Amino acid sequence: MxxxxxxxxxxxxxxxxxxxxxxxxxxxxxxxxxxxxxxxxxxxxxxxxxxxxxxxxxxxxxxxxxxxxxxxxxxxxxxxxxxxxxxxxxxxxxxxxxxxxxxxxxxxxxxxxxxxxxxxxxxxxxxxxxxxxxxxxxxxxFLGRYSPYDIFRALSRSKKWAEDLKNVEMFISPYHDSQAW
Structure with a gap:
């Protein structure tokens, strides 16, 4: 994004x-x-x-x-x-x-x-x-883990926001899911 x-x-x-x-x-x-x-x-x-x-x-x-x-x-x-x-x-x-x-x-x-x-x-x-x-x-x-990313992912699965957030993974930090956090 x-x-x-x-x-x-x-x-x-x-x-x-x-x-x-x-x-x-x-x-x-x-x-x-x-x-x-x-x-x-x-x-x-x-x-x-x-x-x-x-x-x-x-x-x-x-x-x-x-x-x-x-x-x-x-x-x-x-x-x-x-x-x-x-x-x-x-x-x-x-x-x-x-x-x-x-x-x-x-x-x-x-x-x-x-x-x-x-x-x-x-x-x-x-x-x-x-x-x-x-x-x-x-x-x-830069941000690694950031709680709102989880919210964006959840919203992307909802009917209301799916179209707006169809590329959600493109703007979530590549470090967000790291186990190091």
Whole structure:
């Protein structure tokens, strides 16, 4: 399930934003952001988390943030509302081939609440790894087990919601059924 409604996303993304703040604060205290860094934000959505949350934890010397999202509507909205000379948003699906200019290009990679919706985990993690410079770091925030997924599955079996939730497994985290939880 692709989120491509920027205005709706702004209304419902309070948990991802809260968690991004918590995790970035912890990361920033315990690790050092590189000066003059190039940063990737995989699954940047409407651009608000990139600009209003991620950016505030970076040293002012950072060179560029590249946010990417597979939704053209989200990317367009992000560029119109948050794009600057130092922050650019590009349409790209993390399960596609990594663009050549992004290979070994970033000092830091960030992703918040995106990877739980990716079924092709190996490709996504390989792309993140391949995008990092030697010594680069990544901070990935995603859900593994999430109780509402069980509710979505149950609703998908009901007559009333079956059509709306026919592809329910496509947006349930691949880790949801893991016995490790």
């Amino acid at each position: 692709e989120m491509d409604l920027p205005q709706l996303y702004r209304q419902v993304a309070f948990l991802p934003k809260r968690d991004a703040n918590i995790v970035l604060k912890e990361f920033s205290i315990n690790n050092k952001w590189k000066e003059n860094a190039y940063i990737a934000d995989f699954g940047s959505g409407d651009g608000s988390t990139t600009t209003n949350i991620l950016q505030k934890y970076l040293p002012t010397s950072y060179k560029k943030i590249i946010g990417c999202d597979k939704s053209a509507r989200m990317v367009e909205f992000a560029n119109e509302n948050y794009g600057t000379d130092k922050i650019e948003f590009i349409k790209w699906d993390i399960t596609e081939e990594l663009p050549q200019p992004w290979r070994v290009a970033f000092d830091h990679a960030f992703s918040s609440y995106t990877l739980q919706r990716i079924q092709e985990q190996t490709r996504a993690f390989s792309n993140i790894y391949d995008s990092l410079k030697v010594g680069g770091s990544c901070l990935l925030l």
